[in-house]
Amino acid sequence: MATIRDVAKRAGVSVTTVSRALNGYSDVNEKTRERIKEIAKELKYSPNLLARSLVMKKTKTIGLLVSGLKIEGSKDNFTYEVLCGVNDCAGQLGYELVLISTDSQKQQEKTYKQLVQERKVEGIILQGIKTDDPYLEEVLKSDTPCILIDIPMESDSVGYVTTDNREGAKSAVTHLLDLGHQHIGMINGHSQAFVSQERLDGYQDALQEKGITFEESYVRNGAFLEERAETEATKLLQEHPELTALFCASDLMAMGAIRAAKKLGRKLPEELSVVGFDNIILSAYSTPSLTTIAQDRYQLGFEATKLLTGMLEGNMDSKKKILNTAFIKRESTCENHT
Amino acid sequence: MATIRDVAKRAGVSVTTVSRALNGYSDVNEKTRERIKEIAKELKYSPNLLARSLVMKKTKTIGLLVSGLKIEGSKDNFTYEVLCGVNDCAGQLGYELVLISTDSQKQQEKTYKQLVQERKVEGIILQGIKTDDPYLEEVLKSDTPCILIDIPMESDSVGYVTTDNREGAKSAVTHLLDLGHQHIGMINGHSQAFVSQERLDGYQDALQEKGITFEESYVRNGAFLEERAETEATKLLQEHPELTALFCASDLMAMGAIRAAKKLGRKLPEELSVVGFDNIILSAYSTPSLTTIAQDRYQLGFEATKLLTGMLEGNMDSKKKILNTAFIKRESTCENHT
DNA sequence: ACTCGTATCCGAAACGTTTTGGAGGATAAT
DNA sequence: ATTATCCTCCAAAACGTTTCGGATACGAGT
Numbered sequence: 001m002a003t004i005r006d007v008a009k010r011a012g013v014s015v016t017t018v019s020r021a022l023n024g025y026s027d028v029n030e031k032t033r034e035r036i037k038e039i040a041k042e043l044k045y046s047p048n049l050l051a052r053s054l055v056m057k058k059t060k061t062i063g064l065l066v067s068g069l070k071i072e073g074s075k076d077n078f079t080y081e082v083l084c085g086v087n088d089c090a091g092q093l094g095y096e097l098v099l100i101s102t103d104s105q106k107q108q109e110k111t112y113k114q115l116v117q118e119r120k121v122e123g124i125i126l127q128g129i130k131t132d133d134p135y136l137e138e139v140l141k142s143d144t145p146c147i148l149i150d151i152p153m154e155s156d157s158v159g160y161v162t163t164d165n166r167e168g169a170k171s172a173v174t175h176l177l178d179l180g181h182q183h184i185g186m187i188n189g190h191s192q193a194f195v196s197q198e199r200l201d202g203y204q205d206a207l208q209e210k211g212i213t214f215e216e217s218y219v220r221n222g223a224f225l226e227e228r229a230e231t232e233a234t235k236l237l238q239e240h241p242e243l244t245a246l247f248c249a250s251d252l253m254a255m256g257a258i259r260a261a262k263k264l265g266r267k268l269p270e271e272l273s274v275v276g277f278d279n280i281i282l283s284a285y286s287t288p289s290l291t292t293i294a295q296d297r298y299q300l301g302f303e304a305t306k307l308l309t310g311m312l313e314g315n316m317d318s319k320k321k322i323l324n325t326a327f328i329k330r331e332s333t334c335e336n337h338t
Numbered sequence: 339m340a341t342i343r344d345v346a347k348r349a350g351v352s353v354t355t356v357s358r359a360l361n362g363y364s365d366v367n368e369k370t371r372e373r374i375k376e377i378a379k380e381l382k383y384s385p386n387l388l389a390r391s392l393v394m395k396k397t398k399t400i401g402l403l404v405s406g407l408k409i410e411g412s413k414d415n416f417t418y419e420v421l422c423g424v425n426d427c428a429g430q431l432g433y434e435l436v437l438i439s440t441d442s443q444k445q446q447e448k449t450y451k452q453l454v455q456e457r458k459v460e461g462i463i464l465q466g467i468k469t470d471d472p473y474l475e476e477v478l479k480s481d482t483p484c485i486l487i488d489i490p491m492e493s494d495s496v497g498y499v500t501t502d503n504r505e506g507a508k509s510a511v512t513h514l515l516d517l518g519h520q521h522i523g524m525i526n527g528h529s530q531a532f533v534s535q536e537r538l539d540g541y542q543d544a545l546q547e548k549g550i551t552f553e554e555s556y557v558r559n560g561a562f563l564e565e566r567a568e569t570e571a572t573k574l575l576q577e578h579p580e581l582t583a584l585f586c587a588s589d590l591m592a593m594g595a596i597r598a599a600k601k602l603g604r605k606l607p608e609e610l611s612v613v614g615f616d617n618i619i620l621s622a623y624s625t626p627s628l629t630t631i632a633q634d635r636y637q638l639g640f641e642a643t644k645l646l647t648g649m650l651e652g653n654m655d656s657k658k659k660i661l662n663t664a665f666i667k668r669e670s671t672c673e674n675h676t
Numbered sequence: 677a678c679t680c681g682t683a684t685c686c687g688a689a690a691c692g693t694t695t696t697g698g699a700g701g702a703t704a705a706t
Numbered sequence: 707a708t709t710a711t712c713c714t715c716c717a718a719a720a721c722g723t724t725t726c727g728g729a730t731a732c733g734a735g736t
Contacts, residue, residue: 282623
């Protein structure tokens with residue numbers, strides 16, 4: 001591995017000149033710059049990024065910290081698609097990406113601050129972290145730039161990117177109302193996610209707009225889990241036979257709800273309309289296919305990275321970004337026939 | 339950020355002593371070691387890994403190089419699950435993980451060697467690379483340790499981990515034969531993947547064992563793509579009405595094949611049995627659910643990392659690992675009724 | 677008294693860069 | 707002739723570690 005010294009020696013100049021030549025400084029003769037470039041290529045020289053980072057105190061590296069990078073994530077692919085977006089954007093902008101995953105286990109051992117400092121990331125993107133996570137307040141105090149995904153919190157050094165969950169949920173429920181459904185249940189996610197509250201708000205917005213009173217007992221906590229949603233939906237449908245439609249805060253929970261309905265002998269969608277949220281792959285393949293609110297997870301990651309690098313490079317036009325949802329009509333919803 | 343010098347000054351010793359104390363060398367008095375540790379904690383000292391790596395020439399970092407980290411990967415989740423396995427194993431062993439993604443675009447600009455050297459990874463895992471990829475021969479020549487996923491090639495510094503595709507395919511086809519199917523078509527993957535050849539071999543093994551002659555025209559190239567598989571399956575089924583079963587080299591292609599069959603008016607599984615390969619999430623949710631050969635992608639990543647770190651630390655008991663498949667019976671196959 | 681071993685510590689070099697603050701010479705301006 | 711201004715270049719310091727080769731002191735063995 002050729003070092004800068006080798007190039008300098010071969011070119012008969014100092015290391016300073018090589019450094020400045022290769023980095024495009026103007027105080028080096030074009031003639032010698034060309035010669036140095038030539039020799040560098042010849043020697044297959046490529047600068048040692050460790051040494052560079054050490055002296056420059058810049059690593060050109062961002063971290064993606066994900067809480068719970070588990071195999072179960074395969075079902076909704078949230079993390080994977082965010083990762084793709086982050087990776088693409090980081091690649092385009094010349095940043096390296098290191099993946100950091102934590103769980104409550106590891107959080108005992110290392111504080112957020114230590115993690116960030118050790119890994120030598122300039123900035124970090126947080127994905128999958130819950131609102132009661134101890135890291136969260138550390139993040140807000142810390143002064144290393146950070147972008148939160150789906151957690152609308154800000155400070156001097158932290159911003160966020162999220163989807164317009166409220167509007168999305170509202171359009172889902174409005175769709176059901178437009179189909180003539182009067183009694184609409186909701187399977188929500190757990191309360192350790194901001195999006196749960198937002199989607200509940202959207203649900204209520206839609207009801208209110210049509211002058212329908214909100215029924216507390218119509219909404220249950222499915223914890224974003226398929227099985228949990230199934231049992232909750234079963235109970236909900238049994239306790240409230242008047243329900244003709246369900247809005248689920250995630251497609252995965254919608255899957256669970258649909259299974260519950262099927263087991264209860266309901267015909268879908270004629271006897272129960274279901275709309276989900278997320279537009280995961282599964283929702284297009286299941287039977288019936290799922291009407292849902294699409295959110296662009298790839299874009300979420302991409303924008304997060306754009307925001308983060310923006311902060312790192314000082315162009316802080318904005319520290320937050322809210323993406324729109326898209327309504328997707330499929331087979332799981334139809335007019336109310338009761 | 340406290341440096342080792344700060345600790346040394348505070349403790350009234352040299353940096354050497356601090357370094358050796360913290361790193362557990364024996365030539366430092368236990369009393370002073372304790373004192374130093376105390377002070378280090380007090381100052382929240384944590385060593386600068388850049389500096390350490392620079393002098394030690396060890397980064398404790400491995401790279402996961404994936405070719406085509408694209409959103410389409412959501413459908414089979416192969417990369418995501420491998421990633422989970424790699425991440426978990428790397429985390430357990432104290433290695434950092436950097437994600438590197440390439441495409442033919444980027445490969446023009448940087449050679450494999452440059453990539454590895456610049457990113458300062460000690461070893462690398464390759465996922466999703468095709469057999470005609472120019473990087474492949476570079477890998478084999480290079481002397482940085484590397485583990486290939488699903489490419490059975492070896493050299494001094496490279497090993498691989500894969501699944502027993504041949505045996506898996508054989509058991510899939512044997513299952514169909516046992517159900518009384520005599521004419522079994524195959525939708526294979528493209529030839530730029532080793533697994534395609536292996537799965538074809540397994541298909542032939544099964545036929546041979548039952549004394550059925552192999553019919554060249556029964557196997558088509560679906561290129562691991564759902565749509566492509568659909569068109570190929572359509573043609574295949576039309577040209578060979580005698581076929582009562584299909585073996586597909588991936589679940590995704592099986593989805594395409596099933597759609598093709600449905601469009602041709604075939605009842606599934608009564609009029610066509612289909613078995614896939616992979617056991618992706620979708621296969622359990624589709625209608626009919628898919629009989630398939632499961633391969634453990636998480637384990638693939640985990641074992642790859644174990645092998646790689648083994649090589650890095652000199653315990654080279656083995657440089658390759660072959661995982662077993664598991665047969666999973668679902669709804670898409672049944673007895674031949676013709 | 678001399679040597680030897682052992683326990684404990686330290687100075688300085690090394691890793692490969694970037695950057696600071698000039699030096700030297702040539703040319704232009706006064 | 708002197709000064710100022712460019713244009714090129716460079717030596718040395720700095721980044722924060724680890725490690726090599728001693729150095730010092732003390733007690734034991736002879």
